[in-house]
Amino acid sequence: MPRHQFTIVPGPLAAPFVAMLLLAAVLSGCRLREHGQEDLVIPELVRTHLYVAPSGSDSNPGTRDEPFRTLTRAAQAVTPGTTVHVAPGTYFGGVRTNTHGTAEARIVFQSVERGGARLVPPLDSRQPAAWDNRANYLDIIGFEIDGSQYQSGMKWLSGIYNGGSHNGIHHNHIHHIGNDVPCEPKGGAGIGVDSYYKGNDGEVVGNHVHDIGPPDCRYMHGIYVSTTASVRDNVIYRASGAGIHLWHDASHVTIRGNTVVACGTGIVVGGGDFYHSKGPNDHTHTINNIVYDNGHGILEQGATGPNISYRNNLVYHNAHGDWRLSAGRQHTGTISAAPLFADYSRSSPAPDFRLLPGSPAIGKGLPASGAEPVAIRAQRRPDIGAMPFAGTGPSHLPSSATH
Template structure:
């Protein structure tokens, strides 16, 4: 970047720094001693729009044009508001937030901000995040319009810690790449860079990988995580796959259909741990019409559970668990989706009246937000049964 900076960019940079500094002061108490007043976080807001310019200061009235420019301007506590429109992917984020000052990228209209491959793609992921305490909310990641350069193997790749991937739609990733062991995923939560503790909730992931490729998955997890209320279909490998350092994972209230395998719980080929996968709980999921159902592989411990899942019509076998491992509360019947078929472009995964998934789920654990609502039987799957509301993905708290 040339120096001196343009005046508008210099002002915006100084203004962002000032906004990120917490406000604090001291006062005298009755004994004449100074009391420290705990500072309150002053959040910074940046804006991105297709009508913006990267020479703008990133304000509401003068937004940036690209997510990459917004990523350069981040400080802890920044929220990036992204207007509806089409943007080039290949985004990389590496600025850390904190527990008290998370960084948030949010599409101002759910699914309105759409990332597509650039003309000369240079990254294997639409969004590569290595930062901690960062949330990605409400984007569409569409790999179908590949032009030239490197093909995407991942929609959202997360190598950081304490991050959230919520309410995104990720589709047509790696449909025509060679099937190689390095693999890829619609959403990848990785331990390679020592990332831990991710939340992957209420995403819709579909059309991942070339046909028959067991290395391309819907959601891939190799660390500790919570995977809840996601809809995954037509992933060549597994809808949800746990491997490497995966442990302490909650897989709750997801719907997986039309994939090579529904859910794989395992660990092996370790990066930083010695295994096994322990304290992973697979609860209230619909696993229907996949090549295989729920499998357990590799290094797994004794503290795993499989409760109240609907597992049905998986020709290779609904279950493959090690000797002595039991599943409980399983429903073995068709879920009765509103409109489903492997060739249906946009399946409707709402439950029809009379679905065996209605009210057959395990109750939410104590402290979950759903426990604060009036008592109601818990449904199995990502879309709770309702007669009043239209189809859609539930909030993270709903499962």
């Protein structure tokens, strides 16, 4: 650190205060204002990087050359500002993350290759979720979670369960969760964003979630939200309950640009059995989604407020009805026609949900507002659904999507 002059303000608390600031500067890097200005040590974030690989050992220091072997060990070692880089390979799930990041120093767990780091149930499984996160300001990016390889012990009811706040669940491939568990009201989901532990403000973006729950079980969902959240650009199919289900303290949720197919119900917007709020679910907006070939299409239930909207969705061929909204509620800009996917059947192991030329969903979405994230506003054309027009490139399905 360069040499600087700085002034210590006299007083009984000055010494410990300055000592604390200097320690923060040593640990994090520092910037000191020059003499003649108000003297203050300003810590600067220096990110920490940890590594996990199948060839590693949990007795290693977690460096690039000497990586950890398990995500559990990495979860014990993270501090605010840490990025955990996970090499391609197979790892045991049942991961618990409890260390909080901060708004300025998020903790990130990221598969080095999207879909390359694969979590499977361990022998004698002891957790009901492949990944149980209770921390705040934490991101889980690019993993495959495959529940089909069950061995013994507790069966997974959730792929990623999130009970923390300000977290991101991005670009994961989660499949075959709870396919042979009893159908019970406690339920489960491919991805759960929950308010029970007072979590809020979740982001669920760009995930592929499929084959969730036993047949005809209305309690197992693709993506389940009970708090404030943004659910965008996800592909969900063959969830026995709802593809996207809002309940408990859910409110102020954006459901935008998702493709929901072959589920018990496409999208449920509701609130009730409140944990911490008094309800209702309000200011929730459902925009630019494809809801096709489900048991039910889009429905409301429980306590819903006046400021809910349904705009520019393609809702079609849902066996028991495309819409069931509260009395007086209207949907606008709805397209009632087949989406024309590139390759789809209900039983296909890996449907291709890109849009064929001539799809009524191409260019018919509602443009993003200035209040929405830059990534959404940057869309060149506001298509409906999660997948692009088939002529624009590869399907963007995870390499493991054929499981």
